Amino acid sequence: SQTIHQWPATLVQPVGSPLSLECTVEGTSNPNLYWYRQAAGRGLQLLFYSVGIGQISSEVPQNLSASRPQDRQFILSSKKLLLSDSGFYLCAWSGLAFSSYNEQFFGPGTRLTVL
């Protein structure tokens, strides 16, 4: 069965520090991968998605970047965190990108607090 991992679960970082969040998927090949951010009590904002190794699409201009160095690994990074980067970051995967039969499977999330 498929499993999606995210770490760390929680992170407290000072403003201006770098960030690296990792997401890995097991039990499937060539998944479509997504990074979302959720502000407290709000819906999800799609940040990045990837349909293959080295292929990254950005949904909104921001202080963050994403990379996909391996088929089942998706990394969210920042060189210098801002206060506004605080939030709950969720990684997800799906088998078919943007198809009529698509559903997404979410990881447990990383709660990032920037102080």
Add this chain to the structure above:
Amino acid sequence: SQQGEEDPQALSIQEGENATMNCSYKTSINNLQWYRQNSGRGLVHLILIRSNEREKHSGRLRVTLDTSKKSSSLLITASRAADTASYFCATLGQNFVFGPGTRLSVLP
């Protein structure tokens, strides 16, 4: 502007009652999905309804879709305290767009 928007934003009911949440969207879609999120956790997929479907059932869940009104509803029948969570609709058009969610509290 927000593609998927749920209402109400918050809903509090007694155990055993039915809970209805609504979702409206603005552009054409391929499908609409409902997800559940327990506090501080990832989202869990509940049900997907395609644009050519009007109603779908899964256990105690019933989802309707009205593409002419660009709206969907999620009905949870005979609610339980364990149904307490936030519920999100997500529309798939060109991309996935999630609404802000409805916080459901089921009181024992």
